[in-house]
Amino acid sequence: MKNRKIDELIENIQPINQDIEIEALKRFDNLTKPRKSLGRLENIIARAAGVYGSVNPNLRRKVIFLMAADHGVTAERVSAYPAEITRQMVLNFLDGGAAINILTRHFGIDVVVTDIGVRGKLGEKKGLIRKKIAQGTENMATGPAMTREMAEESLLIGYEVFEKAFAQEKIDLIGLGEMGIGNTTASSAIISILTGAKIEDVVDMGTGLKPEQIEHKASIIKKAIEINQPNSKDSMDVLAKVGGFEIGGLVGCILAAASRRVPIVMDGLISGACALLAINLAPLVQDYLFASHCSKEKGHRVALSYLNEQPIFDLGMHLGEGTGAAYGISFIETGFKLLNQMATFDDLK
């Protein structure tokens, strides 16, 4: 029954409107600037126009969906920070003291924080959506991170969280954010499985590992893949065996946003893994996904390249939470203003 809901959601996703995409590119050509001089921003905005089916969409409400969960694989010492940080950071998000709070306040973006599997109690905090599937995933180095049912549940939670926020007030643009100590390990595993890249080429420092610790992290991922034998053709199998609840939740947000014709701005490594899982389930989603930055995590570049996306900016950031996506949203918002508010050479006459 759950599967049917996911299938319905996927069937609702339509191709973007290429006529509108072309109309936007033509409009850029008429503006008072050298032709194509906004570079790739013109292509980004044109494609987003294709998503909306309009060259002049209303971009009133921007939302970053921030999903948090813990990872059993932290038992293998794959992170420089203790798992307890996940819970502390969720409280920080709710108190407004985290990087993502500062950026979203500045840019006028809403943040929707969901506990989809954080270990420990968070209580009835204002602003927190409580959808805890479990106290973190199981250790993927010794067995599947979660059951297939839980993987499906995580997707549906992401879908429901998006739909509820959308029902409260129409959403025009979203960004993906996450928190979960251990989730670069899960994401690197997913990226390796779905792109065929070598594990060494997609594993990096996460929150701050030393070189020998990165080797250890790679060996744990290899072990997890050997033990679990995830089927790369089956996103739900990959998610269940080496994924995470927040990863599944964001895949659900992606599918929900695409079915509502809302562009999705990716963040770093983890949202790259989510995007790969989503296009595996629903190939049409690819045109709805927009890169923001390229993180310092080398697996992120592998994921972006597989998605055929070039980043807008590259500061070597690797903070997560949706921080890169917040800047990406600002570029898209200003890009539409340029398209719709600039004079044409005809206006000058």
Add this chain to the structure above:
Amino acid sequence: MKNRKIDELIENIQPINQDIEIEALKRFDNLTKPRKSLGRLENIIARAAGVYGSVNPNLRRKVIFLMAADHGVTAERVSAYPAEITRQMVLNFLDGGAAINILTRHFGIDVVVTDIGVRGKLGEKKGLIRKKIAQGTENMATGPAMTREMAEESLLIGYEVFEKAFAQEKIDLIGLGEMGIGNTTASSAIISILTGAKIEDVVDMGTGLKPEQIEHKASIIKKAIEINQPNSKDSMDVLAKVGGFEIGGLVGCILAAASRRVPIVMDGLISGACALLAINLAPLVQDYLFASHCSKEKGHRVALSYLNEQPIFDLGMHLGEGTGAAYGISFIETGFKLLNQMATFDDLK
């Protein structure tokens, strides 16, 4: 006498405060994020803090200085657009219909537009600073673009425009913007002379030249350098022989801003040439200069590399006007908010 004024201005420029730079880096390390996870943004903000002498400066007023002038070298057909566009675009800036107007309105940045040598009449337009040195420069392919006195005058005009705006209301951050059909030709010449790069490696399409036209443009620059024999050790000689009034004006803005301890955000190729001229005159200025984007003009990367600066973003933009700088200002503003508004791990306890 003019020279003495420029010398005084240069003597006023002090080294940035490295203790404050280090204090800012330490502060970043205490925030609720993985260490160094804001990547190069942490170094950018720390250096800017060193410019201010404060980790928590007030960034109330941001200004883009937009200087416009024409270039005699357009007689050699080095641009895809007619020279008349310079005047039309200045009117567009004053009417608020150009790309830079849209971006600065969005980001809350003031624009100060100066006619420092536009060909043709602009009249008494509201918001226009009228400092026309001449009706454009002379054709550098047949002789010097301007006299040395005019070069000095252009610098002093830039200085005075900055000082007047600063006196009206304190300025906290500036960006460099320009308009001048033909000015990528002048800038490529300057970059080649000051970095020693081959002309072929710094000449590009400008507003939209075809490959054979780019070759022609390179040959004109070679001719200009052969005829004028600019002295690469003498910025004022280079500016006079192959520069432009708006280029000199922006060099004046750079020196003035640095002497007031105001960080300067560069834009594309032209501001790269300005930065090279400025550090040649006053090496301490280098720490006051901040890259925003890397433009599609290949000479820009050469200039940034010589300045030891990495761009924040790269969209293949080549629009000018300060459009890249506007985004760069937004990154610096948000970077300081992150530094000063984020919680520390101690706060979470």
